[in-house]
Amino acid sequence: MSKESKELGSDRILRLLDLVPFLTSHQGIGISDLADQFSVTQDRILEDLSTLWMCGLPGYTPLELIDLSFDSGYVTIRNAETLAKPRALSSEEVTALLLGLNYLMDQISDADSNLREIIEKLIVKIPHTASDVHPGQVLVSHAVPATYRATLLEAIKARTHLDLIYHSLNEDEMGHRIIAPVEIRQERGVEYLLAFCFSAGDYRSFRLDRIQGISDSSQELPPTLTKSSPSVPKMPAVVRVLGSMRMASEKFQLNNSSAETVQMVEYFSEDWLMRQIMSCSGEVVLLEPSHAVLRIRQRAALALAAYSTDFKRP
Amino acid sequence: MSSRKTERLINLTIALLATKRYLTKSDIFRTIEGYAGSSESKERMFERDKDELRAIGIVIEVGGLDPFFDDEAGYRIRPEEYSLNLGALTGVEIALLSLAAEAWKGAALSASAQTALLKLHSLGIQSDFDAIPSMAPNLNIFFPSFGVIAQAIAARKEIDFLYIDKDLNRHMRRLHPFGVGNRGGRWYLVGLDVDKNEQRTFRLDRIDGDVVAVGLSEAFEVPPQFYLVDFLQTNIFEPVDSALVAIRHGKGHVLRRQATITETGEEFDRCQIPFSNLSQFVEVLLWHGNDVIVISPDSVRSQIILALERVVEAHYV
Known part of the structure; x- marks a missing residue:
């Protein structure tokens, strides 16, 4: 028996009820398209249609039964007026739409204030019952403008080049990068763009929330290399935690359940490691690698020197 | 569930939706296909069917009870309760609702967003995206429990969870959740402990x-x-003080976003920067090493100097 046949009966009832209005408004839709829309296999959709075919108003003569035709691979429905309107939204569906609208509101620029007004009206239109989220109870914003994401996705599809203004945090540098975007991926809730960077001559990952501007690149560039993922090697380091374990755990993504004070951490960039350690005020101490230990000491000493000379209190 | 039972439940829904008056059990057993056997087994079948439809959110109304006439209880589903009614929607509104639903792709409430989208598309209104700038919304909420929290807020249910304290100990918390939201890259849950x-x-x-x-x-x-935006502003983000710092040219981009430049020098700019949380502000300042130097106030300056001394002392080879 296939895994899918263990589906809950209630899921099937709901899908059958939702199929009728969808078919009514999409007469002649193909079976495979329909299966995609409802996220099930074509076999399952065919079973559903066969079941619906046996349903209708009391009497159950051809006059009352739902009339479906689907033998040519395209589905049409007749005589299903009773179920033709979509079901009311469930409270979780209302929640999803309200939060989604709240987020869109945050993403729309001031130039499109008329759209904001439309969204505000929609938020009121969606049936709020006593058990729905009040708009004042949620706040969904995003560090990445949806228009940036759209531009990147379009460029990936069209294989065009872009000019990014990018803030590289570890080096604390702001600059232009000419890139050929490859894909967007997510890791632990952070979105990254994988791209061939012409400025670096290699593949690079860019955090979407650090992109400060995007424009089309008019520069003539050689075609990019084959699409292969770059592998940046992770390097091991050893730290000792003297202060808050939670702070150390959050900054270095330590194993949350271990209370050991000496722990192994992984890093991609030595600049990152150095800055993270410095921001811990001496509560997390780097033990290895020794060249990074030395750099931290030098960097902290340089800053101290600045306090005692250049920026002496008046 | 057998196909025959599925058919019976769909037929029951259709009959209860189509009727203008309450249908009694005997009406139902007489006219709806699939109820068979002794009267007790038909009763049991119907009770279970009714419960199942209610469990999936279909409102079945009971009525027609009139003691004077010794009436039998009757049942019906009101079309206005059963069906989606958002009034007249324009193509632009449908397009915006679609974007709102699509934003959940791969995130916490994606299943509900997808079914909501199917219902909206079943209204048969053509989406009009022309008036909307090209957007690829992505809510990117990866907390597995986000759906549970949002639903508990909507239903005003209490929630339990383990919360990690600064020494990584877990404590059970019980909360009346009032709101959930993000700001400055972090997600916050607010409620009555x-x-x-x-x-x-x-x-x-x-x-x-x-x-x-x-x-x-x-x-x-x-x-x-209660208004979440104001609550977070007052309790977390409201600046408590500000500091005068020197930032090296071409550096300190994160700090510069909130800074007011008071003086531009040869190598450094002097900037006034408000902050809402002293220890977090100190972390950010230290992160910048000798590219950012605090001039005043003394409290911040001495804390940075002390931290730097500790870092130098602890790091030797």
């Missing part, structure tokens, strides 16, 4: 494991004046 009887803010990334909704719906009232 039941054991402490105080309003508290929690970070979603410090919740360990699953959030569980407990008890009944409508278990508490949200204070009428």
Whole structure:
């Protein structure tokens, strides 16, 4: 028996009820398209249609039964007026739409204030019952403008080049990068763009929330290399935690359940490691690698020197 | 569930929706296909069917009880309760609702967003995206319990969860959740901590494991004046003080976003920067090493100097 046949009966009832209005408004839709829309296999959709075919108003003569035709691979429905309107939204569906609208509101620029007004009206239109989220109870914003994401996705599809203004945090540098975007991926809730960077001559990952501007690149560039993922090697380091374990755990993504004070951490960039350690005020101490230990000491000493000379209190 | 039972439930729904008057059980057994056997087994079948339809959210009304006439109870589904009614929607509104639903792709409420989208598309209104700028919305909420929290807020149910303290110990918290939202790249949950009887803010990334909704719906009232944006502003983001710092040219981009430049020098700019949380501000300043130097106030300056001395002392080879 296939895994899918263990589906809950209630899921099937709901899908059958939702199929009728969808078919009514999409007469002649193909079976495979329909299966995609409802996220099930074509076999399952065919079973559903066969079941619906046996349903209708009391009497159950051809006059009352739902009339479906689907033998040519395209589905049409007749005589299903009773179920033709979509079901009311469930409270979780209302929640999803309200939060989604709240987020869109945050993403729309001031130039499109008329759209904001439309969204505000929609938020009121969606049936709020006593058990729905009040708009004042949620706040969904995003560090990445949806228009940036759209531009990147379009460029990936069209294989065009872009000019990014990018803030590289570890080096604390702001600059232009000419890139050929490859894909967007997510890791632990952070979105990254994988791209061939012409400025670096290699593949690079860019955090979407650090992109400060995007424009089309008019520069003539050689075609990019084959699409292969770059592998940046992770390097091991050893730290000792003297202060808050939670702070150390959050900054270095330590194993949350271990209370050991000496722990192994992984890093991609030595600049990152150095800055993270410095921001811990001496509560997390780097033990290895020794060249990074030395750099931290030098960097902290340089800053101290600045306090005692250049920026002496008046 | 057998196909025959599925058919019977669909037929029952259709009949109860189509009827203009309440259908009694005997009407139902006589006219709807699939009810068979002794009268007790038909009764049992119908009771179960009714419960199943109610469990999936279909409102079945009971009525027609008139003691004077010794009437039998009747049942019906009101079309206005059953079906989606958002009034007249324009193509632009449908397009915006579609974007709102698509934003959940791959995130916490994606299943509900997808079914909502199917219902909206079933209204048969053509989406009009022409008036909307090209957007690829992505809510990117990866906290597995986000759906549970949002639903508990909607239903006003209590929730339980383990919260990680600064020494990585876990404590069970019971909360009346009032609101959830993000700001400055972090997610916050606000509510009444039941054991402490105080309003508290929690970070979603410090919740360990699953959030569980407990008890009944409508278990508490949200204070009428509660407004999440204002609450987070007052309790977390309101600047408590500001510092005068020197930032090296071409550096300190994160700090510069909130800074007011008071003086531009040869190598450094002098900037006034407001901050809402001293220890977090100190961390950011230290992160910048000798590219950012605090000039005043003394309290911040001496804290940085002390921290730098500790770093130098602890790091030797």
